[in-house]
Amino acid sequence: MTPGSSRLRDSLRPYLERAPLAALFLGISSGFAFAMIGATLTTRLAQHGISKGAVTAFALTFLAYNLKFLWAPVVDNFRLPLIGRFGQRRSWLWLVGVLVMAAVAWLGFADPQESLLLVAAAAVAVGVAGATFDIVIDAYRIELLEPRQLGAGSGMSQYGWRIGAAAAGGLALVLAQQLGWAAAYVACAAFALPAMMVGLLMGEPRRHREPVAPHGLLEAVQAYFSPLAEFLRRQGALVVLLFVLIHKIGDTLANLTLRLLFESLGFSNGEIAFYDVGVGFVALLAGIFAGGILYVRLGMKLSVLVSLILMAVSNLSFAALAAIGHSNLGMAAAVGFENFASGIGGVTVVAYLSALCNLRFTATQYALLSALASIAGRFLTGTTAGGLIEAMGYVNFYLLTTLVALPGVILFWLMIRSGLADLSIGSAGRVGEGGAR
Numbered sequence: 001m002t003p004g005s006s007r008l009r010d011s012l013r014p015y016l017e018r019a020p021l022a023a024l025f026l027g028i029s030s031g032f033a034f035a036m037i038g039a040t041l042t043t044r045l046a047q048h049g050i051s052k053g054a055v056t057a058f059a060l061t062f063l064a065y066n067l068k069f070l071w072a073p074v075v076d077n078f079r080l081p082l083i084g085r086f087g088q089r090r091s092w093l094w095l096v097g098v099l100v101m102a103a104v105a106w107l108g109f110a111d112p113q114e115s116l117l118l119v120a121a122a123a124v125a126v127g128v129a130g131a132t133f134d135i136v137i138d139a140y141r142i143e144l145l146e147p148r149q150l151g152a153g154s155g156m157s158q159y160g161w162r163i164g165a166a167a168a169g170g171l172a173l174v175l176a177q178q179l180g181w182a183a184a185y186v187a188c189a190a191f192a193l194p195a196m197m198v199g200l201l202m203g204e205p206r207r208h209r210e211p212v213a214p215h216g217l218l219e220a221v222q223a224y225f226s227p228l229a230e231f232l233r234r235q236g237a238l239v240v241l242l243f244v245l246i247h248k249i250g251d252t253l254a255n256l257t258l259r260l261l262f263e264s265l266g267f268s269n270g271e272i273a274f275y276d277v278g279v280g281f282v283a284l285l286a287g288i289f290a291g292g293i294l295y296v297r298l299g300m301k302l303s304v305l306v307s308l309i310l311m312a313v314s315n316l317s318f319a320a321l322a323a324i325g326h327s328n329l330g331m332a333a334a335v336g337f338e339n340f341a342s343g344i345g346g347v348t349v350v351a352y353l354s355a356l357c358n359l360r361f362t363a364t365q366y367a368l369l370s371a372l373a374s375i376a377g378r379f380l381t382g383t384t385a386g387g388l389i390e391a392m393g394y395v396n397f398y399l400l401t402t403l404v405a406l407p408g409v410i411l412f413w414l415m416i417r418s419g420l421a422d423l424s425i426g427s428a429g430r431v432g433e434g435g436a437r
Contacts, residue, residue: 014152023153027160029195032168033130048112064127069367076363087204092136097196100129101189108185139363142354143205146432150351151295227361236420250405254315283336287343303348310341312405322394355429
């Protein structure tokens with residue numbers, strides 16, 4: 001065996017263990033529901049002649065994914081009757097999986113031309129059920145993976161999410177053309193099954209800590225707020241939360257405005273489809289793989305720091321593209337670099353957020369952290385990005401997004417230097433094989 005093939009085998013080995021492979025199938029089920037109320041529903045409504053205003057209003061159904069932390073404590077603390085004997089995580093995984101399938105089927109049978117209100121209700125049901133499925137899947141994944149597997153497991157989960165979203169969206173379009181939208185949605189509901197099968201085959205996560213049932217209203221209220229209270233009692237908790245809040249702002253500002261840049265530079269739909277979707281997707285997959293390797297080789301802290309630097313620098317490539325103008329090579333390079341960096345960051349940062357969780361409150365704490373990580377960037381993009389682009393132009397805007405990303409990089413570097421990056425790790429990053437470091 002040559003040294004090269006030996007290194008390749010060593011790089012692939014973490015991905016081929018049972019728990020990371022299970023994370024792949026969990027990710028597939030997590031991604032499909034998002035697609036059902038995203039581009040798939042938009043296409044369906046447009047084909048039925050629904051107005052653009054009404055179609056865009058359906059984006060509000062995604063609010064469930066941003067607000068899921070509000071009901072995540074129920075998933076952590078409430079033991080389901082009858083099926084609860086199979087374990088807290090598995091019972092919720094199976095129940096919510098069935099609810100997601102039912103909601104997706106309902107959305108398929110709801111006819112936009114007969115009752116748009118009924119379609120909206122079904123879409124909200126898919127959003128709430130899908131967000132709850134995410135809560136359970138994330139908790140199951142974190143508790144199933146050993147600390148040393150968090151990087152590879154996060155990567156496989158990201159692969160699965162992309163596969164689930166793309167496959168479900170593509171299958172829905174093909175089946176809708178042949179059999180109609182109702183049959184398409186019913187068929188796509190089966191994408192919930194991989195996660196449910198993982199629960200059946202892998203069993204209840206060994207690292208899960210069974211909740212203590214609250215007695216009375218006061219204990220129920222305490223149980224609801226306990227996950228946040230436990231986190232805030234940790235040394236430097238507010239600094240960690242500040243990092244989680246700000247670390248993605250620059251990246252989000254850049255990513256959510258790229259289509260505006262491409263349009264202003266005169267790229268055709270075909271060019272955008274090939275470079276932004278095609279080249280970008282391949283680069284993202286490569287970045288996810290590289291992120292898992294970095295996590296194993298460098299450890300959690302350094303791999304997160306490297307990914308933060310790469311994501312900040314990648315914004316400069318769009319400033320360069322804006323300065324150059326219409327260039328297919330420039331677009332390929334910029335999109336490829338950005339997606340590669342995002343793929344690495346998606347693995348390492350998700351692994352870090354997972355490691356921050358306490359195994360007693362995995363569902364709630366991860367839901368809180370993931371919501372906090374996205375809210376600032378999305379809010380600023382929606383309220384200021386357009387005005388900033390008009391005021392300073394695209395080149396200066398993307399230079400600004402790079403500067404905005406620097407505080408997150410510097411703060412995490414200071415957290416490493418001070419030891420806070422280690423002190424903040426929860427039991428999810430400590431209990432089990434190979435602590436997350």
